[in-house]
Amino acid sequence: MAETLRFHYEVDGNNFTSAGAASVEVKRKLRQLGFDAETIRRVSIAMYEGEINMVVHARGGSADVYVDKDCITIILADRGPGIPDISLAMQEGYSTAPDNIRALGFGAGMGLPNMKRYTDEMKIETVLGKGTTVTIKVYTNGANKL
Amino acid sequence: MTVLGLKETLNLTVFALPQGERQVRGGYAGDLLSWVMGKAEADDAWLTIMSNPNIVAVATLTEVSCIILCEGVSPDAGVAALAAGKEINLLGSDSSVFALAAQITNLL
Ligand SMILES: Nc1ncnc2c1ncn2[C@@H]1O[C@H](COP(=O)(O)OP(=O)(O)O)[C@@H](O)[C@H]1O
Ligand SMILES: [Mg+2]
Numbered sequence: 001m002a003e004t005l006r007f008h009y010e011v012d013g014n015n016f017t018s019a020g021a022a023s024v025e026v027k028r029k030l031r032q033l034g035f036d037a038e039t040i041r042r043v044s045i046a047m048y049e050g051e052i053n054m055v056v057h058a059r060g061g062s063a064d065v066y067v068d069k070d071c072i073t074i075i076l077a078d079r080g081p082g083i084p085d086i087s088l089a090m091q092e093g094y095s096t097a098p099d100n101i102r103a104l105g106f107g108a109g110m111g112l113p114n115m116k117r118y119t120d121e122m123k124i125e126t127v128l129g130k131g132t133t134v135t136i137k138v139y140t141n142g143a144n145k146l
Numbered sequence: 147m148t149v150l151g152l153k154e155t156l157n158l159t160v161f162a163l164p165q166g167e168r169q170v171r172g173g174y175a176g177d178l179l180s181w182v183m184g185k186a187e188a189d190d191a192w193l194t195i196m197s198n199p200n201i202v203a204v205a206t207l208t209e210v211s212c213i214i215l216c217e218g219v220s221p222d223a224g225v226a227a228l229a230a231g232k233e234i235n236l237l238g239s240d241s242s243v244f245a246l247a248a249q250i251t252n253l254l
Contacts, residue, residue, distance in 0.1 A: 016198075016199075016200065017199045017200075019200065019203070020200065020203035020204075020207070021203070023203070023207060024203055024206050024207065024232075027206070027207060037188065037209075041188070041207070041208070041209065044207045045183050045184075045207050045208070048183065048203065048204075048207050049180065049183065052179075104179075104196075104198050104200060105177055105178055105179040105196045105198070105200065105201075106179055106180070106200075108178035108179070108180040108181055109180075110178070110180035110181055110183075110184055111180050113184075114180055114183055114184045117184070
């Protein structure tokens with residue numbers, strides 16, 4: 001059985017300019033590994049939304065990416081404030097992002113809904129005052145170099 | 147039509163054009179990045195007035211063939227160089243988003 005590839009990224013909570021760098025890097029790696037364009041697009045966009053959420057709402061965090069032949073799993077973990085009401089947060093258009101963040105084009109309240117839509121599985125674990133871990137999974141068609 | 151062709155036909159400003167031969171097959175207009183991530187398709191021309199560095203990552207991830215800054219907006223400092231480095235085509239136009247979208251629609 002093929003080995004799982006694992007990539008780890010620290011996501012800087014103070015840098016909006018570099019936000020998304022880990023997702024762009026994962027996209028490049030998945031392309032090298034021969035995944036199809038649609039899988040790459042779904043994975044990297046979902047990861048980007050998670051990465052941005054950690055920067056905007058949680059002062060940064062970490063992303064662990066596990067790549068298998070049949071499945072790509074991403075665990076986004078932060079030590080931010082947590083999410084008080086997950087079903088509210090999942091609603092399209094719901095956002096607590098401040099005005100300065102909205103001025104950059106973020107804070108549309110579509111990040112978590114996009115993550116849900118672009119992935120096959122999504123799990124949010126959150127503890128108020130302690131942090132949030134979002135796990136997303138995309139199943140692949142198995143046609144890749146792994 | 148190629149991005150280069152679009153640039154010549156519509157007399158667009160070039161901020162970065164590292165991949166002028168890329169095809170434009172459709173378009174998306176919008177400034178809210180999560181909407182763009184959710185709706186723009188690969189090979190679209192993305193029309194926006196958002197000029198910060200994050201547009202480069204969004205263009206990379208969505209695989210749009212170019213970003214066109216409308217309404218005479220210029221990229222923020224460093225964004226043109228960032229786009230060139232990441233192989234993202236970044237163009238500009240004095241037209242409104244509406245007017246430019248109509249022109250592009252007629253060309254495709
Ligand atoms: N990692 C996180 N930590 C704390 N709160 C979060 C986190 N991710 C999302 N949220 C909350 O969920 C809301 C909705 O998230 P999202 O759909 O990505 O929209 P947006 O980021 O545009 O506000 C956010 O406004 C925020 O209140
Ligand atoms: Mg978000």
